[in-house]
Amino acid sequence: MANDxxxxxxxxxxxxxxxxxxxxxxxSQLALRIGGWAGDSALVVGVMGEWGSGxxxxxxxxxxxxxxxxxxxxxxxxxxxxxTGLHDLLSRFFTTLATQLGSSLPGGKHKELFAKLExxxxxxxxxxxxxxxxxxxxxxxLIKGPNKxxxxxxxxxxxxxxxxxxxxxEQDKTLVIVIDDIDRLTDDEIRQVFQLVKLTGNFARxxxxxxxxxxxxxxxxxxxxxxxxxxxxxQVPVQLPQASATALRDYVxxxxxxxxxxxxxDWPDAVDGDFGGVLRQLxxxxxxxxxxxxxxxxxxxxALSVSFPLVKDDVNIADFxxxxxxxxxxxxVYGSVASCRRHLVNRDPxxxxxxxxxxxxxxxxx
Numbered sequence: 001m002a003n004d005x006x007x008x009x010x011x012x013x014x015x016x017x018x019x020x021x022x023x024x025x026x027x028s029q030l031a032l033r034i035g036g037w038a039g040d041s042a043l044v045v046g047v048m049g050e051w052g053s054g055x056x057x058x059x060x061x062x063x064x065x066x067x068x069x070x071x072x073x074x075x076x077x078x079x080x081x082x083x084t085g086l087h088d089l090l091s092r093f094f095t096t097l098a099t100q101l102g103s104s105l106p107g108g109k110h111k112e113l114f115a116k117l118e119x120x121x122x123x124x125x126x127x128x129x130x131x132x133x134x135x136x137x138x139x140x141x142l143i144k145g146p147n148k149x150x151x152x153x154x155x156x157x158x159x160x161x162x163x164x165x166x167x168x169x170e171q172d173k174t175l176v177i178v179i180d181d182i183d184r185l186t187d188d189e190i191r192q193v194f195q196l197v198k199l200t201g202n203f204a205r206x207x208x209x210x211x212x213x214x215x216x217x218x219x220x221x222x223x224x225x226x227x228x229x230x231x232x233x234x235q236v237p238v239q240l241p242q243a244s245a246t247a248l249r250d251y252v253x254x255x256x257x258x259x260x261x262x263x264x265x266d267w268p269d270a271v272d273g274d275f276g277g278v279l280r281q282l283x284x285x286x287x288x289x290x291x292x293x294x295x296x297x298x299x300x301x302x303a304l305s306v307s308f309p310l311v312k313d314d315v316n317i318a319d320f321x322x323x324x325x326x327x328x329x330x331x332x333v334y335g336s337v338a339s340c341r342r343h344l345v346n347r348d349p350x351x352x353x354x355x356x357x358x359x360x361x362x363x364x365x366x
Contacts, residue, residue: 005262005305008255008298012056014064020251021054021243021294027061030238034062034207035070037174042206044197044233048214049240052295055211056180058240062209066176074168076100076177080185080193089192093200094160101175165204175206183213187220194221198233210234243294252291255301256321263309265317290329303328 016024030045037043047062049055066073078096083089168175182193194217197208214230221229243251291297304324311320326334 005259007302007305010295010298012054012060014057014060016061016064018057019061021241021247023054023058023241024061026238026241027058028065031062031065031070034176034209034236035066035073035174037207038205040202040204042197042201042203042208043235044201044208044210045236045238046214046230046234047209047211047238047240049211050215050293051183051213052293053240053242054294055240059178059180059209059211063176063178070174072172073174073176074101076175078177078179080179080182080189083189086192089189089196093196097177161203168205173205175203176209177206178209178211180211182210183216187223190217190220191224194229194233248291248294248297251294252297252300255297256304259301259304259308260317262305263312265312290325300325300328 013019034043034045047055047058049058063075066075076097077100078093080089083092164175167173179193179197182190185193190212197210218227218230291300304321307324308317308320323334323337326337
């Protein structure tokens with residue numbers, strides 16, 4: 001029975017029937033709005049939400065809708081991780097564009113475009129090491145110096161941009177470039193990604209679909225570009241709707257239940273009985289209120305799957321759940337539990353109600 005539970009790797013969900021928090025309708029509407037973008041410059045959409053709230057799943061929903069209902073979209077997924085500096089980021093971007101476009105657009109007559117993009121990617125890797133080379137100057141306007149390689153690269157970029165526009169118009173395609181997990185990058189890397197987006201903003205029929213924590217990204221950009229830089233880049237801000245309290249509570253109970261049921265605890269009866277009442281009380285008080293986003297519930301369930309089997313026959317499960325929550329989200333309090341045993345477990349003739357209240361007040365929030 002213990003093998004019935006599998007650790008949750010916290011991967012994004014991708015289909016409508018997996019939407020537990022009512023976000024698919026918004027994703028569907030966003031896909032409808034961006035699927036036919038045919039402007040002469042790029043449109044930048046920012047999907048914003050806190051860490052672990054489900055941004056990647058929302059982006060998957062949008063892409064799922066685009067693939068199912070919009071034939072004229074080519075989706076490019078650009079992984080902004082694992083680059084070493086600005087020239088490497090640019091090189092990887094254009095190489096990815098060439099590779100994925102080659103498989104998205106039919107026919108062989110577009111080989112010149114793909115070859116040109118690959119040439120730019122390779123050239124950026126070389127020119128990035130040349131003295132005095134400023135990559136974003138090159139993207140913004142024709143470089144008049146300091147070297148022939150940079151000028152040739154800029155010329156190739158202009159040609160590729162025109163080829164790309166002509167190809168998308170001919171195929172009646174909209175290019176959607178997805179960049180996820182931006183908030184996991186370092187501050188320098190975040191700034192470089194947003195510079196890339198801003199300075200390739202003259203790509204026609206192109207939509208950038210970015211996913212990030214607004215606070216983390218705004219802080220990284222503000223330190224160098226000011227408080228309004230993010231607003232200048234993102235034309236369509238989409239705030240990820242918060243999961244309702246009921247939906248999140250059900251998600252938490254289901255995650256806990258999968259663990260306890262796998263190890264012989266009759267979860268359905270427990271939820272309807274006394275244990276369910278204890279859980280509901282815990283959910284309305286500290287610290288279970290710390291479960292604010294789906295990822296919190298997944299972390300709790302994964303932790304329980306390791307610790308619960310060792311003590312399942314020896315503990316009160318409600319007490320154990322509370323201790324695990326303290327261990328994960330309130331480590332200082334958890335470390336103090338053992339030293340304050342006499343205040344928490346049984347009445348000590350040498351303690352009094354005032355002492356116990358004093359201890360608890362040091363722990364609990366106002």
